[in-house]
Amino acid sequence: MFIPTLDLAGERGEAAKQLVAALEDPGFLYIKNVQGYDPDELLKHTEWFFSLPLDVRMSLARREWNPKNSNRYHGYCPVIPGVADYKENVEFSLDLPQDDPCVLSNVFYEPNVWLPDSVSGAADFKEFVLKYYQSMSDLLLEVAHLLAIGLGKEENYFDELFLHEPMSTLRLMHYPLREGLIPEAARKEGHVLSCLEHTDTVFVTFLCTFGYRGLQILEGGGSWSDVEVIPDCLIMNAGDALVKTTGRFKATRHRVVDYGVERFSVPFFAEPGYYADITQYGAPISEEAIALCSTDLPNQYGPWLRERLNQKQFSDYPTGSIQE
Numbered sequence: 001m002f003i004p005t006l007d008l009a010g011e012r013g014e015a016a017k018q019l020v021a022a023l024e025d026p027g028f029l030y031i032k033n034v035q036g037y038d039p040d041e042l043l044k045h046t047e048w049f050f051s052l053p054l055d056v057r058m059s060l061a062r063r064e065w066n067p068k069n070s071n072r073y074h075g076y077c078p079v080i081p082g083v084a085d086y087k088e089n090v091e092f093s094l095d096l097p098q099d100d101p102c103v104l105s106n107v108f109y110e111p112n113v114w115l116p117d118s119v120s121g122a123a124d125f126k127e128f129v130l131k132y133y134q135s136m137s138d139l140l141l142e143v144a145h146l147l148a149i150g151l152g153k154e155e156n157y158f159d160e161l162f163l164h165e166p167m168s169t170l171r172l173m174h175y176p177l178r179e180g181l182i183p184e185a186a187r188k189e190g191h192v193l194s195c196l197e198h199t200d201t202v203f204v205t206f207l208c209t210f211g212y213r214g215l216q217i218l219e220g221g222g223s224w225s226d227v228e229v230i231p232d233c234l235i236m237n238a239g240d241a242l243v244k245t246t247g248r249f250k251a252t253r254h255r256v257v258d259y260g261v262e263r264f265s266v267p268f269f270a271e272p273g274y275y276a277d278i279t280q281y282g283a284p285i286s287e288e289a290i291a292l293c294s295t296d297l298p299n300q301y302g303p304w305l306r307e308r309l310n311q312k313q314f315s316d317y318p319t320g321s322i323q324e
Contacts, residue, residue: 001026001217001225005233008142009033016150019143023238027250028217030233031143031206036135037234043210045128046264048121049090050174054078060090060113074169075113079176084186086194086258089173092129094166108167108274108302133170136206136268140168143204143236143270151246158281161203161245161272167302168202168271175214175256175263186258189224194263195256200239201308202269207235212263218253227254240308241272241301244292247282274302 004022006015006029022029049057060076063069079088092112096102102109115122140162148157162168175194186193194214209215215227215235227235238249256263272278278301284293298304 001219003028003030003227005030005032005230006146006236007032008035012146012149016146019146020150023147023242023249025250026217026219027252028227028235028237028254030230031139031236032230032233034135034139034234036132036138037208037232039208039210039232041128042132042208042266043264045125046172046174046210046266048125049172050088050264052115052119056115056119057088057090060115069113071110071113073107073110081180082183084183084193084196086178086186087173087175089171091172092133092170093168094133096165100165102165102274106274106302108305109165129170133168133268136170136270137162137166137168139206139234140166140204140268140270147246158245161276161278161301162270164273164276166271166273167305169269171267171269173265173267175258175265177260177262178258188255192258193255194258197253197255199251199253200237200269201241201305202239202271203241203245204239204270205237206268206270207237208266209235210264210266212261212265213259214256214263215265216255216257218255224255239269240292241278241304243286243289244284244304245272245278245281247284247289247293248286250286250288271305272301274300276301278304 003026004018006018006022008031057076058066058078061069062075062077063072065078074091074093076090077088079086095112096109114126117123144158144162145155148155182192209229211229216224217227219225238251240251243249243251277299279299284290298307
């Protein structure tokens with residue numbers, strides 16, 4: 001499958017047209033010339049975290065895996081033996097003041113958890129994660145501006161979605177070599193999967209694969225196509241929230257094939273704020289958008305996300321639900 005490339009250093013009007021066309025079909029694209037994107041530095045810090053002893057990583061684990069901790073949404077998720085989605089990850093989001101009403105009342109805004117500075121390399125890791133998170137947040141606004149231009153709107157048309165406490169999540173992921181029996185759910189079309197077929201629930205995703213093979217997308221005819229690696233480019237794809245918000249575009253189903261090698265990747269799940277209205281920007285015109293908009297789901301992004309995660313058979317989140 002041909003996947004187009006968006007050059008952020010090019011003329012913005014042309015880039016806006018290319019973005020809209022790519023989001024309509026195939027729903028995936030490459031992005032090059034992203035400011036603040038250094039895959040070598042990103043890989044160094046990602047490998048550093050997952051090379052830490054398991055007990056150190058588990059000190060950041062969500063409460064369902066470490067009852068001593070209070071974090072329920074952010075933090076570390078270990079490999080679960082015997083499950084089809086065979087991976088571990090650690091997540092970070094926007095850090096708000098501790099007395100912010102959202103933090104006090106909403107699990108999506110719980111504080112990030114960090115390793116203490118006494119762990120060698122922890123301070124550098126935190127500094128890098130915060131810097132990279134900001135780079136991806138800046139990229140989100142530029143993509144939102146190009147999207148608005150491409151749709152014939154004012155450049156700041158979508159800004160209200162993201163300027164007020166966005167819920168965007170940065171996830172560092174590690175796919176280790178699989179051990180033990182492979183569950184039947186992970187066997188598809190002669191392949192073993194390390195991440196099952198799904199769409200992303202969010203607005204858009206910016207993904208770094210570090211050159212590792214494995215990511216596949218579902219073509220219109222029902223066959224799976226490899227997403228080839230292009231050096232120094234991020235991969236971007238549309239999520240369910242973008243489809244619902246705009247009434248168009250394509251949230252393409254994708255999966256990760258296990259080729260028997262250790263693998264790393266880093267997605268940035270770009271999300272609106274919890275109370276952002278994701279229905280006000282256009283009537284649904286695509287079949288996918290009509291399906292998403294014709295349900296009884298809430299109109300605000302946060303409540304809508306809760307319902308979507310609990311409905312999806314295989315969600316973007318490890319447990320498929322929000323742990324309260």
